[in-house]
Amino acid sequence: MTKIIAVANQKGGVGKTTTAVNLAACLAELHHSTLLVDIDPQGNATSGLGQKAGKATVYEVLAGTASFESALCETGVEHLSLLPGDIRLAAAEVELVGQERREHQLARALSGKTEAYRFVIIDCPPSLGLLTINALTAADSVLVPIQAEYYALEGVSALMSTVNRIQRSVNRGLTVEGVVLTMYDGRTNLSLQVAAQVKKYFRGSVFSTLIPRNVRLGEAPSHGAPIHVYDPRSAGAEAYRALARELAARNRER
8 A cells, every 4th residue: 555755844954855865765775666756846856866857747747737657757776766856846836826626736646646656755845835735635644854953843833733734624634654853963962952852742753763964965965866875884874774664664563
């Protein structure tokens, strides 16, 4: 059964795209057929896998001018496919406003197309606009990356309010997959304090895996490769492998 997970946090710089790309790649490494959907106009998930959006992207699929199959591309990572995005998606935020059932456009585009995948990971924009709302409407759950830094929980209440609104209105099945702490440095009191604060706020929804602050994670996108390909033995690669195993185990239990 396919599980669709939106990776969302409207605050930028929290490791959202890094988490979406590397979680998807590490799930694929575990032999789970995985699709990464890039609906961020910055297109960083696409470039982070060494891909360039072609004539058809998720924008054309949303607009109904291209098929899901024509936009789909392989990534060079076994078991991992990509529905690419780029700056064209910026137009979608405006164009979706006037459409009927505007929150459902991504769900419509993915309907009947994802049965071949065990996991679909959606990389959302760093905002709570219509693209993110479309992702939350299409998703089974939302995964929230939070950086282990000062003001970590700033804005999270707005995201959870949006999730609650989506649950009440257009997607009653939406759940919180969990919260993952990123840029963690266990040598600092700040990281320890933030971890305790986040665990208290989310009460049992925080993943045990902590994503460390790691130079190799920052380097990997410039080489167009996920971390487990760029530097398989790095602390970042091991952390995302552990996160993928934890997420897969959670979903087996359910």
